[in-house]
Amino acid sequence: MSLNTYQFDQVRVRNKLARMVIIHEYPLSIVDHIGFREFVADLQPMFKLVTRNTLKSDILKIYDNEREKVLKMTDKNGNRMTITIDTWTSSNKKRGFVYVPSPHTKDVLAEVLVDFFLEWNIDKKLSIITVDNCSTNDAIIRLLLNKLDISSLMLGGSMLHMRCAAHILNLIVQDVLSLIGDGTEMIRDSVIYWTGSPKRRQKFEENARQLRIQYTKELVLDCKTRWNSTYLILSTALIYKDVFPHLAKLETFYTYLPYDYD
Template identity: 60%
Template sequence: MDWNIDTKLSTITLDNCSTNDAMIEKIKDKLQLSTLLRDGSLFHMRCCAHILNLIVKDGLEVVKDGIEKIRDSVAYWTATPKRKEKFEETAKQLRIPYNKSLVLDCPTRWNSTYKMLEIAISYEDVFSRLKQREAQYTCLPTTLQWQFAKDVCGKLKLFNAITELFSATKHPTANMYFPKICEIKLAIGKWIISPNDLIQKMAEKMLTKFEKYWGVIHDIMGVATVLDPRYKMELLEYYYEKLYDHESFSQVRMIRQLCYDLVSDYQLKMSKDLGGSSPTIDGSNVGNDALSEYDIYIMRKKRARSSFVKTELDHYLEEDVLPRTADFDILMWWKLNGTPPRPAPALGIFFSFQ
Protein backbone atom coordinates (compact mmCIF):
# COMPACT_ATOMS: atom_id res chain seq x y z
CA MET A 1 0.00 0.00 0.00
CA ASP A 2 3.00 2.31 0.54
CA TRP A 3 3.47 2.31 -3.25
CA ASN A 4 -0.20 3.19 -3.85
CA ILE A 5 -0.61 0.14 -6.06
CA ASP A 6 -4.30 0.10 -5.21
CA THR A 7 -4.71 3.38 -7.12
CA LYS A 8 -2.89 2.08 -10.22
CA LEU A 9 -5.00 -0.97 -11.02
CA SER A 10 -6.94 -1.00 -14.27
CA THR A 11 -8.38 -4.48 -14.77
CA ILE A 12 -7.89 -8.11 -13.83
CA THR A 13 -8.33 -10.70 -16.57
CA LEU A 14 -9.48 -14.12 -15.40
CA ASP A 15 -11.16 -17.19 -16.82
CA ASN A 16 -14.83 -17.99 -16.36
CA CYS A 17 -14.97 -19.48 -12.87
CA SER A 18 -17.42 -18.74 -10.05
CA THR A 19 -14.64 -18.71 -7.46
CA ASN A 20 -12.91 -15.98 -9.45
CA ASP A 21 -16.08 -13.89 -9.32
CA ALA A 22 -16.12 -14.19 -5.54
CA MET A 23 -12.45 -13.29 -5.33
CA ILE A 24 -12.96 -10.19 -7.48
CA GLU A 25 -15.74 -8.97 -5.19
CA LYS A 26 -13.47 -9.36 -2.16
CA ILE A 27 -10.72 -7.41 -3.90
CA LYS A 28 -13.12 -4.62 -4.85
CA ASP A 29 -14.30 -4.41 -1.24
CA LYS A 30 -10.74 -3.48 -0.26
CA LEU A 31 -10.35 -0.84 -2.97
CA GLN A 32 -11.79 2.59 -3.46
CA LEU A 33 -14.03 2.19 -6.49
CA SER A 34 -13.45 5.82 -7.40
CA THR A 35 -9.81 4.97 -8.21
CA LEU A 36 -10.83 2.29 -10.72
CA LEU A 37 -11.89 2.73 -14.34
CA ARG A 38 -15.54 3.74 -14.51
CA ASP A 39 -15.92 3.11 -10.77
CA GLY A 40 -14.91 -0.53 -11.11
CA SER A 41 -17.37 -1.53 -13.83
CA LEU A 42 -14.44 -2.55 -16.08
CA PHE A 43 -12.35 -4.14 -13.34
CA HIS A 44 -13.11 -7.82 -14.04
CA MET A 45 -12.47 -8.83 -17.64
CA ARG A 46 -12.95 -12.31 -19.12
CA CYS A 47 -10.10 -14.06 -20.88
CA CYS A 48 -10.86 -14.05 -24.61
CA ALA A 49 -9.03 -17.30 -25.41
CA HIS A 50 -10.76 -19.08 -22.52
CA ILE A 51 -14.20 -17.94 -23.64
CA LEU A 52 -13.50 -19.15 -27.17
CA ASN A 53 -12.71 -22.57 -25.72
CA LEU A 54 -16.00 -22.59 -23.82
CA ILE A 55 -17.95 -21.60 -26.94
CA VAL A 56 -16.49 -24.46 -28.98
CA LYS A 57 -16.88 -27.00 -26.18
CA ASP A 58 -20.55 -26.13 -25.81
CA GLY A 59 -21.03 -26.51 -29.55
CA LEU A 60 -19.22 -29.83 -29.78
CA GLU A 61 -21.31 -31.24 -26.95
CA VAL A 62 -24.30 -31.08 -29.31
CA VAL A 63 -22.63 -32.82 -32.28
CA LYS A 64 -20.45 -35.36 -30.47
CA ASP A 65 -22.66 -38.31 -31.46
CA GLY A 66 -22.40 -37.33 -35.12
CA ILE A 67 -18.62 -37.79 -35.14
CA GLU A 68 -18.48 -40.80 -32.83
CA LYS A 69 -17.88 -43.35 -35.61
CA ILE A 70 -14.89 -41.38 -36.87
CA ARG A 71 -13.47 -41.35 -33.36
CA ASP A 72 -14.08 -45.11 -33.11
CA SER A 73 -12.42 -45.67 -36.49
CA VAL A 74 -9.35 -43.69 -35.50
CA ALA A 75 -9.20 -45.53 -32.19
CA TYR A 76 -9.37 -48.88 -34.01
CA TRP A 77 -6.56 -48.13 -36.49
CA THR A 78 -4.26 -46.60 -33.88
CA ALA A 79 -4.77 -49.31 -31.25
CA THR A 80 -1.70 -51.38 -32.23
CA PRO A 81 1.52 -50.80 -34.20
CA LYS A 82 0.46 -53.50 -36.67
CA ARG A 83 -2.82 -51.73 -37.46
CA LYS A 84 -1.01 -48.41 -37.86
CA GLU A 85 1.37 -50.06 -40.32
CA LYS A 86 -1.49 -51.61 -42.28
CA PHE A 87 -3.27 -48.26 -42.48
CA GLU A 88 -0.15 -46.56 -43.83
CA GLU A 89 0.45 -49.33 -46.39
CA THR A 90 -3.12 -49.06 -47.66
CA ALA A 91 -2.79 -45.29 -48.05
CA LYS A 92 0.35 -45.76 -50.15
CA GLN A 93 -1.37 -48.42 -52.29
CA LEU A 94 -4.16 -45.93 -53.02
CA ARG A 95 -1.53 -43.28 -53.84
CA ILE A 96 -2.81 -41.08 -51.03
CA PRO A 97 0.03 -39.04 -49.48
CA TYR A 98 0.59 -40.20 -45.92
CA ASN A 99 1.86 -36.93 -44.48
CA LYS A 100 0.21 -37.12 -41.08
CA SER A 101 -0.47 -40.05 -38.81
CA LEU A 102 -3.91 -40.63 -37.37
CA VAL A 103 -4.35 -39.10 -33.94
CA LEU A 104 -7.07 -39.84 -31.40
CA ASP A 105 -8.53 -36.78 -29.76
CA CYS A 106 -8.91 -35.91 -26.11
CA PRO A 107 -12.66 -35.20 -25.72
CA THR A 108 -12.01 -32.37 -23.26
CA ARG A 109 -9.76 -30.51 -25.73
CA TRP A 110 -11.69 -29.30 -28.76
CA ASN A 111 -8.56 -28.45 -30.76
CA SER A 112 -7.50 -32.10 -30.58
CA THR A 113 -10.94 -33.06 -31.95
CA TYR A 114 -10.40 -30.65 -34.83
CA LYS A 115 -6.99 -32.17 -35.55
CA MET A 116 -8.42 -35.71 -35.41
CA LEU A 117 -11.20 -34.85 -37.88
CA GLU A 118 -8.92 -32.91 -40.22
CA ILE A 119 -6.50 -35.83 -40.55
CA ALA A 120 -9.13 -38.59 -40.67
CA ILE A 121 -11.13 -36.83 -43.40
CA SER A 122 -8.07 -36.78 -45.67
CA TYR A 123 -7.96 -40.60 -45.42
CA GLU A 124 -11.66 -41.27 -46.06
CA ASP A 125 -10.90 -43.59 -48.99
CA VAL A 126 -8.37 -45.51 -46.90
CA PHE A 127 -10.98 -46.30 -44.25
CA SER A 128 -13.37 -47.49 -46.98
CA ARG A 129 -10.77 -49.81 -48.54
CA LEU A 130 -9.82 -51.26 -45.15
CA LYS A 131 -13.47 -52.06 -44.46
CA GLN A 132 -13.30 -54.45 -47.42
CA ARG A 133 -10.16 -56.13 -46.07
CA GLU A 134 -10.71 -56.16 -42.31
CA ALA A 135 -13.76 -58.05 -41.07
CA GLN A 136 -13.26 -56.89 -37.49
CA TYR A 137 -13.43 -53.24 -38.53
CA THR A 138 -17.14 -52.54 -38.09
CA CYS A 139 -17.33 -48.82 -37.34
CA LEU A 140 -16.85 -47.31 -40.81
CA PRO A 141 -18.69 -43.96 -40.98
CA THR A 142 -21.43 -43.61 -43.58
CA THR A 143 -21.21 -41.12 -46.44
CA LEU A 144 -23.55 -38.79 -44.54
CA GLN A 145 -21.43 -39.08 -41.40
CA TRP A 146 -18.31 -38.20 -43.35
CA GLN A 147 -20.07 -35.17 -44.83
CA PHE A 148 -21.23 -34.11 -41.38
CA ALA A 149 -17.68 -34.44 -40.06
CA LYS A 150 -16.45 -32.21 -42.89
CA ASP A 151 -19.07 -29.60 -41.97
CA VAL A 152 -18.06 -29.66 -38.30
CA CYS A 153 -14.36 -29.54 -39.20
CA GLY A 154 -14.97 -26.54 -41.41
CA LYS A 155 -16.64 -24.72 -38.51
CA LEU A 156 -13.83 -25.58 -36.11
CA LYS A 157 -11.23 -24.38 -38.61
CA LEU A 158 -12.20 -20.76 -37.94
CA PHE A 159 -11.80 -21.14 -34.18
CA ASN A 160 -8.55 -23.04 -34.60
CA ALA A 161 -7.04 -20.37 -36.85
CA ILE A 162 -7.95 -17.60 -34.41
CA THR A 163 -6.67 -19.54 -31.41
CA GLU A 164 -3.37 -20.21 -33.19
CA LEU A 165 -3.09 -16.52 -34.08
CA PHE A 166 -3.54 -15.50 -30.46
CA SER A 167 -1.11 -18.08 -29.10
CA ALA A 168 1.51 -17.43 -31.80
CA THR A 169 1.65 -13.71 -31.08
CA LYS A 170 4.48 -12.93 -28.69
CA HIS A 171 2.87 -9.78 -27.32
CA PRO A 172 -0.88 -9.95 -28.03
CA THR A 173 -2.74 -6.65 -27.69
CA ALA A 174 -6.48 -6.17 -27.39
CA ASN A 175 -6.87 -4.45 -30.77
CA MET A 176 -6.20 -7.73 -32.59
CA TYR A 177 -9.13 -9.51 -30.93
CA PHE A 178 -12.06 -7.37 -32.03
CA PRO A 179 -12.17 -8.20 -35.78
CA LYS A 180 -11.67 -11.91 -35.07
CA ILE A 181 -14.45 -11.98 -32.49
CA CYS A 182 -16.75 -10.18 -34.93
CA GLU A 183 -15.96 -12.75 -37.63
CA ILE A 184 -16.92 -15.52 -35.22
CA LYS A 185 -20.23 -13.85 -34.41
CA LEU A 186 -21.01 -13.41 -38.10
CA ALA A 187 -20.08 -17.03 -38.84
CA ILE A 188 -22.27 -18.39 -36.05
CA GLY A 189 -25.14 -16.32 -37.45
CA LYS A 190 -24.75 -18.15 -40.78
CA TRP A 191 -24.49 -21.57 -39.17
CA ILE A 192 -27.81 -21.08 -37.39
CA ILE A 193 -29.62 -21.20 -40.75
CA SER A 194 -27.78 -24.36 -41.86
CA PRO A 195 -30.00 -27.05 -43.45
CA ASN A 196 -28.43 -29.54 -41.03
CA ASP A 197 -30.38 -29.65 -37.76
CA LEU A 198 -27.33 -30.63 -35.70
CA ILE A 199 -25.27 -27.76 -37.10
CA GLN A 200 -28.16 -25.44 -36.24
CA LYS A 201 -28.28 -26.70 -32.67
CA MET A 202 -24.51 -26.44 -32.36
CA ALA A 203 -24.63 -22.83 -33.56
CA GLU A 204 -27.46 -21.96 -31.17
CA LYS A 205 -25.50 -23.35 -28.24
CA MET A 206 -22.41 -21.43 -29.34
CA LEU A 207 -24.37 -18.20 -29.76
CA THR A 208 -25.83 -18.43 -26.25
CA LYS A 209 -22.36 -18.67 -24.75
CA PHE A 210 -21.01 -16.02 -27.12
CA GLU A 211 -23.68 -13.44 -26.29
CA LYS A 212 -23.03 -13.82 -22.58
CA TYR A 213 -19.39 -12.90 -23.16
CA TRP A 214 -19.96 -10.33 -25.90
CA GLY A 215 -22.24 -8.27 -23.69
CA VAL A 216 -19.43 -7.82 -21.16
CA ILE A 217 -16.41 -7.32 -23.37
CA HIS A 218 -17.42 -5.79 -26.72
CA ASP A 219 -17.29 -2.18 -25.53
CA ILE A 220 -13.75 -2.60 -24.16
CA MET A 221 -12.59 -4.30 -27.34
CA GLY A 222 -14.23 -1.48 -29.25
CA VAL A 223 -12.14 1.11 -27.41
CA ALA A 224 -8.96 -0.85 -28.15
CA THR A 225 -9.94 -0.96 -31.82
CA VAL A 226 -10.48 2.80 -31.92
CA LEU A 227 -6.90 3.21 -30.71
CA ASP A 228 -5.57 1.22 -33.66
CA PRO A 229 -4.71 3.89 -36.27
CA ARG A 230 -5.45 1.38 -39.03
CA TYR A 231 -9.06 1.00 -37.85
CA LYS A 232 -10.34 3.79 -35.55
CA MET A 233 -14.12 4.19 -35.76
CA GLU A 234 -14.21 2.85 -39.32
CA LEU A 235 -13.79 -0.79 -38.34
CA LEU A 236 -16.52 -0.48 -35.72
CA GLU A 237 -18.86 1.01 -38.30
CA TYR A 238 -17.97 -1.73 -40.81
CA TYR A 239 -18.69 -4.62 -38.45
CA TYR A 240 -21.57 -3.07 -36.51
CA GLU A 241 -23.51 -2.51 -39.73
CA LYS A 242 -23.32 -6.27 -40.25
CA LEU A 243 -23.96 -7.21 -36.63
CA TYR A 244 -26.59 -4.68 -35.57
CA ASP A 245 -28.13 -3.45 -38.83
CA HIS A 246 -30.40 -0.50 -37.91
CA GLU A 247 -28.97 -0.28 -34.39
CA SER A 248 -25.39 0.07 -35.61
CA PHE A 249 -25.33 3.87 -35.30
CA SER A 250 -26.30 3.82 -31.62
CA GLN A 251 -23.78 1.06 -30.89
CA VAL A 252 -20.94 2.99 -32.54
CA ARG A 253 -21.98 6.15 -30.73
CA MET A 254 -21.87 4.27 -27.42
CA ILE A 255 -18.24 3.20 -28.00
CA ARG A 256 -17.32 6.71 -29.09
CA GLN A 257 -18.84 8.18 -25.94
CA LEU A 258 -17.02 5.62 -23.80
CA CYS A 259 -13.72 6.80 -25.28
CA TYR A 260 -14.50 10.38 -24.33
CA ASP A 261 -15.69 9.37 -20.87
CA LEU A 262 -12.47 7.47 -20.22
CA VAL A 263 -10.36 10.39 -21.38
CA SER A 264 -12.36 12.72 -19.16
CA ASP A 265 -11.95 10.42 -16.15
CA TYR A 266 -8.22 10.18 -16.78
CA GLN A 267 -7.80 13.93 -17.10
CA LEU A 268 -9.75 14.54 -13.90
CA LYS A 269 -7.57 12.03 -12.07
CA MET A 270 -4.41 13.66 -13.41
CA SER A 271 -5.57 17.11 -12.33
CA LYS A 272 -6.15 15.78 -8.82
CA ASP A 273 -2.75 14.09 -8.75
CA LEU A 274 -1.00 17.25 -9.90
CA GLY A 275 -3.03 19.80 -8.00
CA GLY A 276 -4.01 17.89 -4.91
CA SER A 277 -7.53 17.61 -3.62
CA SER A 278 -9.94 20.47 -4.08
CA PRO A 279 -9.81 22.94 -1.21
CA THR A 280 -12.88 23.31 0.94
CA ILE A 281 -14.31 26.49 2.33
CA ASP A 282 -14.25 26.72 6.10
CA GLY A 283 -15.64 29.91 7.58
CA SER A 284 -13.16 29.79 10.44
CA ASN A 285 -10.23 29.96 8.00
CA VAL A 286 -11.45 32.72 5.70
CA GLY A 287 -9.66 35.35 7.71
CA ASN A 288 -6.43 33.38 7.59
CA ASP A 289 -6.61 32.69 3.84
CA ALA A 290 -8.65 35.22 1.94
CA LEU A 291 -7.74 33.59 -1.38
CA SER A 292 -9.15 30.15 -0.56
CA GLU A 293 -12.04 30.76 -2.95
CA TYR A 294 -9.51 31.71 -5.61
CA ASP A 295 -7.95 28.25 -5.22
CA ILE A 296 -11.32 26.69 -5.93
CA TYR A 297 -11.76 28.96 -8.95
CA ILE A 298 -8.41 27.88 -10.38
CA MET A 299 -9.17 24.19 -9.84
CA ARG A 300 -12.49 24.50 -11.65
CA LYS A 301 -10.83 26.35 -14.50
CA LYS A 302 -8.24 23.60 -14.86
CA ARG A 303 -10.99 21.01 -15.12
CA ALA A 304 -12.79 23.10 -17.71
CA ARG A 305 -9.59 23.32 -19.77
CA SER A 306 -9.31 19.53 -19.71
CA SER A 307 -11.61 19.54 -22.73
CA PHE A 308 -8.52 20.06 -24.93
CA VAL A 309 -7.84 16.32 -24.54
CA LYS A 310 -11.23 15.63 -26.03
CA THR A 311 -10.31 17.90 -28.93
CA GLU A 312 -7.12 15.88 -29.44
CA LEU A 313 -9.20 12.73 -29.53
CA ASP A 314 -11.37 14.35 -32.17
CA HIS A 315 -8.29 15.22 -34.22
CA TYR A 316 -7.01 11.66 -33.95
CA LEU A 317 -10.33 10.19 -35.08
CA GLU A 318 -10.59 12.61 -37.99
CA GLU A 319 -7.17 11.69 -39.39
CA ASP A 320 -7.07 9.09 -42.17
CA VAL A 321 -6.56 5.51 -41.10
CA LEU A 322 -3.20 3.92 -41.84
CA PRO A 323 -2.83 1.14 -44.43
CA ARG A 324 -3.17 -2.35 -43.00
CA THR A 325 0.15 -4.19 -42.75
CA ALA A 326 0.79 -7.58 -41.18
CA ASP A 327 3.87 -6.45 -39.28
CA PHE A 328 2.29 -3.32 -37.79
CA ASP A 329 3.45 -2.72 -34.20
CA ILE A 330 0.77 -0.69 -32.46
CA LEU A 331 2.76 -0.18 -29.27
CA MET A 332 5.72 1.20 -31.21
CA TRP A 333 3.44 3.43 -33.26
CA TRP A 334 1.97 5.01 -30.14
CA LYS A 335 5.40 5.31 -28.61
CA LEU A 336 6.52 7.38 -31.60
CA ASN A 337 3.27 9.23 -32.27
CA GLY A 338 1.50 9.38 -28.95
CA THR A 339 3.03 12.55 -27.60
CA PRO A 340 0.78 14.44 -25.16
CA PRO A 341 -1.96 15.47 -25.34
CA ARG A 342 -2.75 12.52 -27.60
CA PRO A 343 -5.38 10.17 -26.10
CA ALA A 344 -2.98 7.22 -25.72
CA PRO A 345 -2.02 7.86 -22.07
CA ALA A 346 -5.67 7.88 -21.11
CA LEU A 347 -6.73 4.86 -23.15
CA GLY A 348 -3.52 2.91 -23.70
CA ILE A 349 -4.25 0.43 -20.91
CA PHE A 350 -6.85 -1.14 -23.18
CA PHE A 351 -4.15 -2.64 -25.37
CA SER A 352 -3.46 -5.17 -22.61
CA PHE A 353 -6.98 -6.62 -22.33
CA GLN A 354 -7.16 -10.25 -23.47
Protein backbone atom coordinates (compact mmCIF):
# COMPACT_ATOMS: atom_id res chain seq x y z
CA MET A 1 0.00 0.00 0.00
CA SER A 2 1.43 3.37 -1.00
CA LEU A 3 0.60 6.80 0.37
CA ASN A 4 0.84 9.92 -1.80
CA THR A 5 1.95 12.97 0.13
CA TYR A 6 1.21 16.53 -0.94
CA GLN A 7 3.17 19.51 0.28
CA PHE A 8 1.51 22.86 -0.37
CA ASP A 9 3.93 25.57 -1.54
CA GLN A 10 2.56 28.96 -0.42
CA VAL A 11 5.41 30.91 -2.06
CA ARG A 12 4.97 29.22 -5.45
CA VAL A 13 1.23 29.91 -5.51
CA ARG A 14 1.79 33.54 -4.48
CA ASN A 15 4.17 33.85 -7.41
CA LYS A 16 1.52 32.41 -9.76
CA LEU A 17 -1.04 34.87 -8.41
CA ALA A 18 1.32 37.80 -9.01
CA ARG A 19 2.07 36.63 -12.56
CA MET A 20 -1.63 36.29 -13.29
CA VAL A 21 -2.19 39.91 -12.23
CA ILE A 22 0.74 41.04 -14.41
CA ILE A 23 -0.32 39.10 -17.51
CA HIS A 24 -3.98 40.14 -17.42
CA GLU A 25 -3.45 43.59 -15.84
CA TYR A 26 -5.88 42.83 -13.04
CA PRO A 27 -6.18 45.46 -10.29
CA LEU A 28 -4.36 44.73 -7.04
CA SER A 29 -7.75 44.97 -5.34
CA ILE A 30 -8.70 41.60 -6.87
CA VAL A 31 -7.51 39.97 -3.64
CA ASP A 32 -10.25 41.92 -1.82
CA HIS A 33 -13.06 40.81 -4.16
CA ILE A 34 -15.49 38.56 -2.30
CA GLY A 35 -16.11 36.32 -5.30
CA PHE A 36 -12.38 35.80 -5.89
CA ARG A 37 -11.74 35.08 -2.21
CA GLU A 38 -14.54 32.52 -2.10
CA PHE A 39 -13.25 30.88 -5.29
CA VAL A 40 -9.69 30.60 -3.91
CA ALA A 41 -10.94 29.29 -0.55
CA ASP A 42 -12.91 26.50 -2.25
CA LEU A 43 -10.16 25.72 -4.73
CA GLN A 44 -7.35 25.50 -2.16
CA PRO A 45 -8.27 26.09 1.50
CA MET A 46 -4.59 25.85 2.46
CA PHE A 47 -3.69 28.99 0.51
CA LYS A 48 -3.60 32.08 2.68
CA LEU A 49 -4.71 34.89 0.37
CA VAL A 50 -2.34 37.86 0.56
CA THR A 51 -3.18 41.55 0.96
CA ARG A 52 -2.88 43.97 -1.96
CA ASN A 53 0.33 45.41 -0.44
CA THR A 54 1.90 41.94 -0.31
CA LEU A 55 0.73 41.28 -3.85
CA LYS A 56 2.39 44.53 -4.96
CA SER A 57 5.61 43.46 -3.24
CA ASP A 58 5.50 40.07 -5.00
CA ILE A 59 5.02 41.79 -8.38
CA LEU A 60 7.99 44.07 -7.79
CA LYS A 61 10.14 41.05 -6.91
CA ILE A 62 9.20 39.46 -10.23
CA TYR A 63 10.13 42.72 -11.98
CA ASP A 64 13.53 42.81 -10.25
CA ASN A 65 14.24 39.19 -11.19
CA GLU A 66 13.27 39.73 -14.82
CA ARG A 67 15.30 42.94 -14.94
CA GLU A 68 18.39 41.07 -13.75
CA LYS A 69 17.90 38.51 -16.52
CA VAL A 70 17.67 41.27 -19.14
CA LEU A 71 20.76 43.03 -17.77
CA LYS A 72 22.79 39.81 -17.94
CA MET A 73 21.58 39.18 -21.48
CA THR A 74 22.47 42.70 -22.68
CA ASP A 75 25.86 42.54 -20.95
CA LYS A 76 26.71 39.38 -22.86
CA ASN A 77 25.50 40.88 -26.13
CA GLY A 78 28.26 42.93 -27.70
CA ASN A 79 25.99 44.59 -30.26
CA ARG A 80 24.73 48.15 -30.09
CA MET A 81 21.11 49.13 -29.53
CA THR A 82 18.74 51.34 -31.47
CA ILE A 83 16.21 53.21 -29.33
CA THR A 84 12.88 54.73 -30.42
CA ILE A 85 11.42 57.41 -28.14
CA ASP A 86 7.94 58.88 -27.96
CA THR A 87 5.79 60.50 -25.28
CA TRP A 88 2.05 60.56 -24.77
CA THR A 89 -0.57 61.45 -22.21
CA SER A 90 -2.13 58.39 -20.60
CA SER A 91 -5.52 58.19 -18.89
CA ASN A 92 -3.66 56.48 -16.09
CA LYS A 93 -1.04 59.16 -15.39
CA LYS A 94 1.64 56.75 -14.23
CA ARG A 95 1.09 54.05 -16.80
CA GLY A 96 3.77 53.69 -19.43
CA PHE A 97 7.28 52.45 -20.02
CA VAL A 98 8.76 55.38 -18.12
CA TYR A 99 6.61 57.86 -16.23
CA VAL A 100 7.72 61.46 -16.82
CA PRO A 101 6.69 64.02 -14.20
CA SER A 102 5.72 67.56 -15.14
CA PRO A 103 6.92 69.91 -16.51
CA HIS A 104 7.77 68.08 -19.74
CA THR A 105 10.64 70.35 -20.72
CA LYS A 106 13.65 69.32 -22.76
CA ASP A 107 15.79 69.24 -19.61
CA VAL A 108 13.38 66.98 -17.72
CA LEU A 109 12.99 64.62 -20.68
CA ALA A 110 16.74 64.43 -21.26
CA GLU A 111 17.35 63.70 -17.56
CA VAL A 112 14.74 60.92 -17.56
CA LEU A 113 16.33 59.35 -20.64
CA VAL A 114 19.83 59.44 -19.21
CA ASP A 115 18.62 57.84 -15.97
CA PHE A 116 16.86 55.16 -18.00
CA PHE A 117 19.97 54.42 -20.09
CA LEU A 118 22.10 54.16 -16.95
CA GLU A 119 19.55 52.02 -15.11
CA TRP A 120 19.55 49.46 -17.92
CA ASN A 121 23.28 49.79 -18.58
CA ILE A 122 22.86 50.71 -22.24
CA ASP A 123 24.37 54.21 -22.21
CA LYS A 124 27.54 52.87 -23.86
CA LYS A 125 25.68 50.54 -26.22
CA LEU A 126 23.61 53.16 -28.07
CA SER A 127 23.83 53.42 -31.84
CA ILE A 128 20.81 55.50 -32.95
CA ILE A 129 17.91 57.23 -31.19
CA THR A 130 14.86 57.68 -33.44
CA VAL A 131 12.52 60.54 -32.54
CA ASP A 132 9.76 62.61 -34.13
CA ASN A 133 10.95 65.55 -36.21
CA CYS A 134 10.30 68.47 -33.84
CA SER A 135 12.43 71.21 -32.26
CA THR A 136 12.00 69.83 -28.71
CA ASN A 137 13.52 66.51 -29.73
CA ASP A 138 16.39 68.34 -31.45
CA ALA A 139 17.13 70.06 -28.13
CA ILE A 140 16.84 66.78 -26.19
CA ILE A 141 19.41 65.07 -28.44
CA ARG A 142 21.81 67.98 -27.97
CA LEU A 143 21.46 67.66 -24.19
CA LEU A 144 21.98 63.90 -24.36
CA LEU A 145 25.22 64.38 -26.29
CA ASN A 146 26.45 66.58 -23.46
CA LYS A 147 25.47 64.05 -20.80
CA LEU A 148 26.64 60.82 -22.47
CA ASP A 149 30.19 59.61 -23.00
CA ILE A 150 30.86 60.77 -26.57
CA SER A 151 33.77 58.34 -26.97
CA SER A 152 31.37 55.39 -26.55
CA LEU A 153 29.08 56.56 -29.36
CA MET A 154 29.50 55.83 -33.07
CA LEU A 155 31.44 58.55 -34.88
CA GLY A 156 31.47 60.68 -31.76
CA GLY A 157 27.67 60.82 -31.61
CA SER A 158 27.19 62.26 -35.09
CA MET A 159 24.96 59.29 -35.95
CA LEU A 160 22.93 59.35 -32.73
CA HIS A 161 20.01 61.49 -33.95
CA MET A 162 17.61 59.83 -36.42
CA ARG A 163 14.47 61.73 -37.44
CA CYS A 164 11.43 59.49 -37.92
CA ALA A 165 10.71 59.24 -41.67
CA ALA A 166 7.07 58.29 -41.05
CA HIS A 167 6.55 61.41 -38.92
CA ILE A 168 8.18 63.64 -41.56
CA LEU A 169 5.96 62.12 -44.26
CA ASN A 170 2.91 62.71 -42.07
CA LEU A 171 3.85 66.39 -41.61
CA ILE A 172 4.22 66.83 -45.37
CA VAL A 173 0.85 65.23 -46.12
CA GLN A 174 -0.86 67.18 -43.31
CA ASP A 175 0.37 70.42 -44.94
CA VAL A 176 -1.18 69.34 -48.22
CA LEU A 177 -4.41 68.24 -46.53
CA SER A 178 -4.71 71.67 -44.89
CA LEU A 179 -5.37 73.08 -48.39
CA ILE A 180 -8.60 71.07 -48.55
CA GLY A 181 -9.33 71.34 -44.83
CA ASP A 182 -12.85 72.79 -45.15
CA GLY A 183 -13.97 70.09 -47.55
CA THR A 184 -12.42 67.36 -45.44
CA GLU A 185 -14.25 68.63 -42.36
CA MET A 186 -17.60 68.56 -44.19
CA ILE A 187 -16.98 65.00 -45.34
CA ARG A 188 -15.82 64.00 -41.85
CA ASP A 189 -18.96 65.51 -40.27
CA SER A 190 -21.09 63.64 -42.82
CA VAL A 191 -19.42 60.35 -41.97
CA ILE A 192 -19.83 61.02 -38.25
CA TYR A 193 -23.53 61.64 -38.80
CA TRP A 194 -24.21 58.55 -40.92
CA THR A 195 -22.18 56.23 -38.70
CA GLY A 196 -23.65 57.66 -35.49
CA SER A 197 -26.13 54.79 -34.99
CA PRO A 198 -26.98 51.39 -36.50
CA LYS A 199 -30.24 52.85 -37.84
CA ARG A 200 -28.41 55.60 -39.76
CA ARG A 201 -25.85 53.11 -41.08
CA GLN A 202 -28.69 50.95 -42.37
CA LYS A 203 -30.43 53.92 -43.98
CA PHE A 204 -27.21 54.97 -45.72
CA GLU A 205 -26.66 51.45 -47.07
CA GLU A 206 -30.28 51.17 -48.29
CA ASN A 207 -30.05 54.48 -50.15
CA ALA A 208 -26.77 53.46 -51.75
CA ARG A 209 -28.41 50.31 -53.09
CA GLN A 210 -31.40 52.32 -54.32
CA LEU A 211 -28.99 54.41 -56.39
CA ARG A 212 -27.45 51.17 -57.73
CA ILE A 213 -24.15 51.83 -55.94
CA GLN A 214 -22.53 48.65 -54.71
CA TYR A 215 -22.08 48.87 -50.96
CA THR A 216 -18.67 47.20 -50.89
CA LYS A 217 -17.09 49.34 -48.18
CA GLU A 218 -18.50 50.78 -44.98
CA LEU A 219 -17.97 54.44 -44.12
CA VAL A 220 -14.98 54.83 -41.82
CA LEU A 221 -13.99 57.65 -39.50
CA ASP A 222 -10.41 58.84 -39.55
CA CYS A 223 -7.85 59.91 -36.98
CA LYS A 224 -6.97 63.51 -37.89
CA THR A 225 -3.28 63.11 -37.10
CA ARG A 226 -2.85 60.05 -39.34
CA TRP A 227 -2.92 60.90 -43.02
CA ASN A 228 -3.44 57.31 -44.13
CA SER A 229 -6.71 57.10 -42.21
CA THR A 230 -7.79 60.46 -43.68
CA TYR A 231 -7.09 58.99 -47.13
CA LEU A 232 -9.38 56.07 -46.29
CA ILE A 233 -12.27 58.28 -45.17
CA LEU A 234 -11.98 60.40 -48.33
CA SER A 235 -11.57 57.50 -50.76
CA THR A 236 -14.51 55.64 -49.21
CA ALA A 237 -16.74 58.72 -49.15
CA LEU A 238 -15.91 59.32 -52.82
CA ILE A 239 -17.53 55.99 -53.72
CA TYR A 240 -20.79 57.23 -52.21
CA LYS A 241 -20.59 60.88 -53.30
CA ASP A 242 -24.07 60.64 -54.92
CA VAL A 243 -25.62 59.16 -51.79
CA PHE A 244 -25.01 62.20 -49.58
CA PRO A 245 -27.10 64.71 -51.63
CA HIS A 246 -29.83 62.10 -52.04
CA LEU A 247 -30.05 61.65 -48.27
CA ALA A 248 -29.96 65.42 -47.70
CA LYS A 249 -33.37 65.62 -49.39
CA LEU A 250 -34.79 62.96 -47.05
CA GLU A 251 -33.13 63.74 -43.72
CA THR A 252 -33.99 67.10 -42.12
CA PHE A 253 -31.30 66.89 -39.43
CA TYR A 254 -28.51 66.12 -41.89
CA THR A 255 -26.87 69.53 -42.46
CA TYR A 256 -23.33 68.51 -43.38
CA LEU A 257 -23.73 67.97 -47.12
CA PRO A 258 -20.39 68.53 -48.89
CA TYR A 259 -20.37 70.76 -51.98
CA ASP A 260 -19.43 69.32 -55.37
CA TYR A 261 -15.94 70.84 -55.19
CA ASP A 262 -15.46 69.22 -51.76
